[in-house]
Amino acid sequence: MSARLLLVVLATLVTAACATAPTAPPPVAAPPTPAPVARVAPPPPEPVPAIFKSDDFIVVTAKAGDTAESLATQHLGAAAKSWMIEDYMGARAFTAGQRVIIPLKPWNPTGVEANGYQLVPILCYHNLGPQAKGRLLLGASQFEQQMRYLKAEGYRVISLGEFIEWMEGKRQLPKRSVVITFDDGYRAFREFASPLLKELGFTATLFVYTDYIGAGRNALAWDDLKTLAAEGFDVQAHSKTHGDLRRAKDETEAQHAQRLQVELAEPLKLFQRHLGRSIDRLAYPYGSADDDVVAKAKTVGYVAAFTVRRQGSPAFVQPLRVNRSQIYSEMSLEDFAKNLNVYHQEDLR
Amino acid sequence: MRAGRLVVVGLAFALSACATTEAPRTVAPEAPRVVTPPQPAGPPIRQTLAAPHLARAAELERDGFLRRALDEWKIARTIDPDSAAAREGQAKLTARIEGLVAERVTEARAALARASVAEARRRLLAALALDPGNRSIVAMLQNEAREGEFLIHTVRAGDTLAALAERYYGDRSRLEVIWETNQLPPNPRLVVGTTLKIPEIPGLPFARPRPVAPGPPAPGPTVVAPSRPDSAREEAPPEVNPLIAEAREALERNDYPVALGDLDKLLAGDPANREGLTLKKLALYRHGKNLFDQKNYDASYKTLTTLARLQSDYEDVGKLIPQTRGRAVEQHYQSGIRLYREEKLPQAIAEWKVVLDLDPDHANAKKNIDQAERLLKGLEQRKKK
Numbered sequence: 001m002s003a004r005l006l007l008v009v010l011a012t013l014v015t016a017a018c019a020t021a022p023t024a025p026p027p028v029a030a031p032p033t034p035a036p037v038a039r040v041a042p043p044p045p046e047p048v049p050a051i052f053k054s055d056d057f058i059v060v061t062a063k064a065g066d067t068a069e070s071l072a073t074q075h076l077g078a079a080a081k082s083w084m085i086e087d088y089m090g091a092r093a094f095t096a097g098q099r100v101i102i103p104l105k106p107w108n109p110t111g112v113e114a115n116g117y118q119l120v121p122i123l124c125y126h127n128l129g130p131q132a133k134g135r136l137l138l139g140a141s142q143f144e145q146q147m148r149y150l151k152a153e154g155y156r157v158i159s160l161g162e163f164i165e166w167m168e169g170k171r172q173l174p175k176r177s178v179v180i181t182f183d184d185g186y187r188a189f190r191e192f193a194s195p196l197l198k199e200l201g202f203t204a205t206l207f208v209y210t211d212y213i214g215a216g217r218n219a220l221a222w223d224d225l226k227t228l229a230a231e232g233f234d235v236q237a238h239s240k241t242h243g244d245l246r247r248a249k250d251e252t253e254a255q256h257a258q259r260l261q262v263e264l265a266e267p268l269k270l271f272q273r274h275l276g277r278s279i280d281r282l283a284y285p286y287g288s289a290d291d292d293v294v295a296k297a298k299t300v301g302y303v304a305a306f307t308v309r310r311q312g313s314p315a316f317v318q319p320l321r322v323n324r325s326q327i328y329s330e331m332s333l334e335d336f337a338k339n340l341n342v343y344h345q346e347d348l349r
Numbered sequence: 350m351r352a353g354r355l356v357v358v359g360l361a362f363a364l365s366a367c368a369t370t371e372a373p374r375t376v377a378p379e380a381p382r383v384v385t386p387p388q389p390a391g392p393p394i395r396q397t398l399a400a401p402h403l404a405r406a407a408e409l410e411r412d413g414f415l416r417r418a419l420d421e422w423k424i425a426r427t428i429d430p431d432s433a434a435a436r437e438g439q440a441k442l443t444a445r446i447e448g449l450v451a452e453r454v455t456e457a458r459a460a461l462a463r464a465s466v467a468e469a470r471r472r473l474l475a476a477l478a479l480d481p482g483n484r485s486i487v488a489m490l491q492n493e494a495r496e497g498e499f500l501i502h503t504v505r506a507g508d509t510l511a512a513l514a515e516r517y518y519g520d521r522s523r524l525e526v527i528w529e530t531n532q533l534p535p536n537p538r539l540v541v542g543t544t545l546k547i548p549e550i551p552g553l554p555f556a557r558p559r560p561v562a563p564g565p566p567a568p569g570p571t572v573v574a575p576s577r578p579d580s581a582r583e584e585a586p587p588e589v590n591p592l593i594a595e596a597r598e599a600l601e602r603n604d605y606p607v608a609l610g611d612l613d614k615l616l617a618g619d620p621a622n623r624e625g626l627t628l629k630k631l632a633l634y635r636h637g638k639n640l641f642d643q644k645n646y647d648a649s650y651k652t653l654t655t656l657a658r659l660q661s662d663y664e665d666v667g668k669l670i671p672q673t674r675g676r677a678v679e680q681h682y683q684s685g686i687r688l689y690r691e692e693k694l695p696q697a698i699a700e701w702k703v704v705l706d707l708d709p710d711h712a713n714a715k716k717n718i719d720q721a722e723r724l725l726k727g728l729e730q731r732k733k734k
Contacts, residue, residue, distance in 0.1 A: 050398075052395075052398075052427050052428045053427065054423065054426060054427035054430070056420075056423050056427065057420075057423060057424050057427045058427070059424060059427050059428055099398075101424055106482070107420060108416070108481040108482075109481055109482045110477060110481045110482065110487065111481070112474060112477040112478045112481045113414075113416065113417075113478055113481075114413060114414045114415070114416065114417070114478045115414075117474065117477075117478075126591075127591070134594070169482065169484050169487065184591045186591070211592075211614070211615070211617075211618035211619070212591060212592065215592065215614045216591060216592055216595050216611060216614070217595070218591070218595065219591075240618060240619075241615070241618040241619035241622070242590045242591070242592075242619075243590075243619050243622060285590075315487065316477070316486075316487045316490040316491060317491070318491050318495055319491070346474070348471075348474050348475045348477075348478040349413035349414070349475070349478075
């Protein structure tokens with residue numbers, strides 16, 4: 001008790017001394033300075049937080065009520081960068097007087113550490129409807145439950161573009177990053193997914209195969225895709241016909257090469273023509289690809305391509321064999337959560 | 350004792366508070382130091398604040414968390430740019446990390462040279478943990494040391510590493526790869542029921558185990574089902590082509606026109622799609638029979654002949670076509686007669702012409718057409734008069 005009193009008095013005295021220094025400008029955003037002479041301890045004011053800064057870090061002393069968001073706004077220029085503080089400190093909110101380390105640049109671009117490495121789960125959905133039907137058509141309420149779970153558990157839904165930049169070493173990602181993708185191009189996405197995703201501040205990538213666009217009764221049309229792209233959803237390729245891209249038994253090498261050319265190059269042209277922009281990401285139909293398919297996809301101009309191997313991907317995954325986890329209608333929320341592993345533990349010392 | 354420490358901390362806060370007044374955000378590490386006001390005896394305040402980070406850096410370094418230790422040295426220098434201990438600590442550790450990264454990469458190359466991809470990957474990951482932004486290590490992990498496929502082998506009585514190497518690679522000397530991949534102790538005793546990863550060796554034939562005849566599961570606790578680690582291959586995905594799925598659904602509810610529409614769209618893009626072709630034939634067959642039952646013989650005949658063009662011996666289509674044609678002929682012939690009686694001669698003629706299209710040898714149809722045409726001519730001549 002007496003120790004605390006002593007501390008308050010000392011702090012007050014020193015702060016007062018410094019505040020009266022002739023050349024000192026008034027402190028920025030500081031709590032009211034206590035009266036110059038304080039005999040009796042006033043209600044204890046928080047000491048003005050210290051700021052130390054280097055090229056790599058800022059070290060600040062938190063005020064009461066400081067959060068990763070408030071500190072990110074103040075020191076990193078954007079609340080959206082709060083994940084940097086949150087991940088570095090392992091906390092979202094801070095107590096008055098706590099020293100907070102704010103990294104100014106990516107401190108671990110690949111997320112590989114001495115005790116394991118970061119994984120980014122990429123979820124793969126297909127169709128949605130009022131009721132589940134078959135494995136690949138999820139009920140809207142089940143999907144909503146899963147999305148709200150992501151939000152509540154602090155997962156950060158990032159765009160596929162951000163994931164690719166991570167693979168390329170161009171950015172670091174929040175620790176609990178997740179990507180959402182939808183295959184084929186079902187109309188139900190507009191009805192059941194996009195409003196909810198927007199509400200939650202999530203985004204998604206649609207992999208559509210071009211023969212289906214505007215074809216089936218349940219298919220999205222080019223106009224839908226244009227709208228979705230304008231709303232910030234990423235629209236990418238899923239081949240032309242949705243045929244297995246690997247060479248069939250009765251196919252000659254030349255036939256296969258020709259078929260691959262059509263399957264992989266045609267979508268590029270069509271996207272350019274209908275949406276006025278190029279694409280560079282591919283989801284393999286059925287998730288299947290072998291070395292030939294991968295090589296061809298690369299030649300044609302895809303920078304990232306996606307399978308359906310059920311696991312998250314590290315930053316050093318092969319860019320044309322990125323994993324995705326298909327979400328089935330029979331999965332319970334617990335089963336769903338098993339697809340959200342964001343760290344692979346392994347002693348790498 | 351406790352009070353004393355608190356006083357120091359309190360002083361630290363208060364003083365650092367005033368540092369902000371002179372050292373706002375833009376201060377670079379080497380910027381002019383804050384003019385510290387006269388202070389009571391004791392360690393300089395920055396030093397005091399940096400001290401825990403110096404201690405933490407040393408501790409992390411001791412425990413092998415070198416990257417995090419390096420951060421702590423940097424944080425200490427952020428707080429106290431003049432700290433010689435922090436500067437030295439950072440410089441030493443940076444050099445040590447550089448040396449270790451080079452060493453790990455060399456080890457990885459050696460492992461690759463003996464085809465031990467799993468071991469190479471472990472070394473490269475260790476290097477990346479030390480230098481997480483190193484793109485050349487990432488490139489190695491993505492290319493020459495990329496993860497291959499592997500099988501899970503459940504150890505049975507009598508298994509040895511050499512025998513497994515012989516079985517999977519046809520080369521007993523490759524046992525080292527299995528040993529390294531599974532991080533086994535020297536001269537390991539393989540325990541029945543445990544599982545081993547058998548990695549693919551690039552450039553070597555990779556013998557799949559002969560399929561074992563399915564039998565009743567072996568009793569007893571010694572046999573453990575092989576656990577599937579994360580990286581094991583996914584089972585064949587159940588994804589289907591959505592147009593095929595839609596066509597199937599339509600077939601289930603006997604909506605043949607919709608099913609055929611979907612399948613034609615599918616086949617337009619992918620004419621050789623086997624599943625699509627199979628479904629199309631099934632849809633045509635059922636549709637043809639269904640139309641026959643509904644006495645829509647024309648459409649039935651058309652549908653079944655389309656099927657016969659795809660596959661002339663499909664089910665009993667060879668028998669169905671003459672049947673449905675016979676009924677269609679009969680229907681049009683009778684319809685012609687009805688129209689004739691109603692004195693709708695052109696319509697009657699049209700019906701019988703359809704009969705002749707279906708059956709060019711239909712004598713009665715020919716006769717009736719002739720008769721109707723003659724009658725029609727007579728009527729027209731009478732009208733002119």
